[in-house]
Amino acid sequence: MSQGTTGNLLPKGAAALGRLSPRKLAALMASAPAxxxxxxxxxxxxxxxxxxxxxxxxxxxxxxxxxGALQHSRTQAVAYNDLRSSLANAVTPVGQLDFEGNLVALGTPVALISIPSLGLQEVVRQGTTGEILRGGPGHSVDSVMPGQAGTSILLGRQSSYGGPFGALQKLAPGAEISIVTGQGTSTYAVFGMRRGGDPLPDPLGKGEGRLQLVTADGPALLPTGVLYVDAQLTSTVMATPSAVMLASALLASQKPMAMNPDAWPGVFFSLQWLVATCLLVLWLRRRWGGWQTWIVGVPLVLALAVATADAFASALPNLL
Structure with a gap:
């Protein structure tokens, strides 16, 4: 075989490689695959x-x-039926203790709040943890029930899970608030709105009642603080049972803007499954092809993403 024929059999670019020194050629061959x-x-x-x-x-x-809005609506529908049943049977809690002498269980429906000027009507449940506030406003367990002597405190979310208290900043002085409890219907009139650092309202007189509505302040999901709406009881003061729990005993998880640290392990667990599933989808795409992989993988990825988002929402402040 002639030299010219042999040259034609060489791979394209071999002549250029032949001009490299052995050391450079070895380095190039070692680095290219890596x-x-x-x-x-x-x-x-x-x-x-x-x-x-x-x-x-x-x-x-x-x-x-x-x-979140669907979860809120579902919880409200169930709570409304439970409250209506307990009112009909005269067993709705009217204090910090139930009729058996135990602390009212968290999540128990205790009142129905209506604010006509905002078109708001929500069932209020006992407790103010982030989990409870997913389903609507919550009653702070250390305060009196609405309609009684003292200050009754209700917390509600600003934007997520239906955002029942998202329009509180629109309330004008004199706006009426009506609340139904196991003792009857009570009415309040708004007289003030304040934020952190603002002067507190004058102390209550003997036998007076007040309502305090609490939510996040600032842009949706980017709170700058806490918003408080104060309203004075204008109807007859209801009988007020003795308190067995003071504000000092309120758990940190039930205070305004409280976060749930116990939710973070669930967030990381769900996130790991989401990432692992995405890797699996990309691997299957190379083996199966595009359409087959997306048909199987997209619903699974979205389901895990929703589970991760739900876990993440549980870890956020309870007033968002």
Whole structure:
């Protein structure tokens, strides 16, 4: 075989490689595969992160706009039926203790609040943890029930889970608030609105009643503080049972803007499953093809993203 024929059999570019020194040629051959692997791995992980973040952001928006509102509506419907039944049977709690002498269980429906000027009507349940406030306003367990002598404190979310207290800043002085409890119907008139650092209202006189509505202040989901709306009782003061729990005994998880640290393990657990599923989807895409993978993988990724968003929402402050 002639030299010219042999030259034609050489791979394209071999002549250029032949002009390199042995040391440079060895370095090039050693580095090229590693570079290809590094680029492929970087794209692989970037794709997985992009898919997980996109699914999580979409799930967060869907959770705030739709899923949380549906959860709130469902909880309200059940609580309304429970409250109506307890009122009919005269067993609705009217103090910190129930009719058996035990502390009223958290989540128990205790009142129905109506604010005509805002078009608001919500069942109020006992307790103010983030979990309870998912379903509507909550009554602070250390305060008196609405309609009684003293200050009754109700907390509600500003924007998530239906945002029942999201329009409190629109209340004008004199706006009427009506609340139904196990003792009857009480009415209040708004007289003030304040934020952190503002002067507190004058102390209550003997036998007077007051209502304090509490929610987050500032842009939705980006609170700058806490908003307080004060209202004076204008109807007859109801009988007031003796208190067995003071404000000093209130758990940190039930205070305004309290967060739930116990929810973070669930967030990380759900997030791990979401990332692992995104990696699996990308791997299957290379084995199955695009359409088959998306048909199977997209619903699974979205379901895990919604679960992660729900767990994340549980860890956020209780007034958001």
């Amino acid at each position: 570079a290809r692997v590094a680029v492929r791995d970087a794209r692989w992980w970037l794709g997985a992160v992009w898919l997980a973040v996109s699914a999580l952001l979409l799930a967060m928006v869907a959770h705030i706009v739709l899923v």
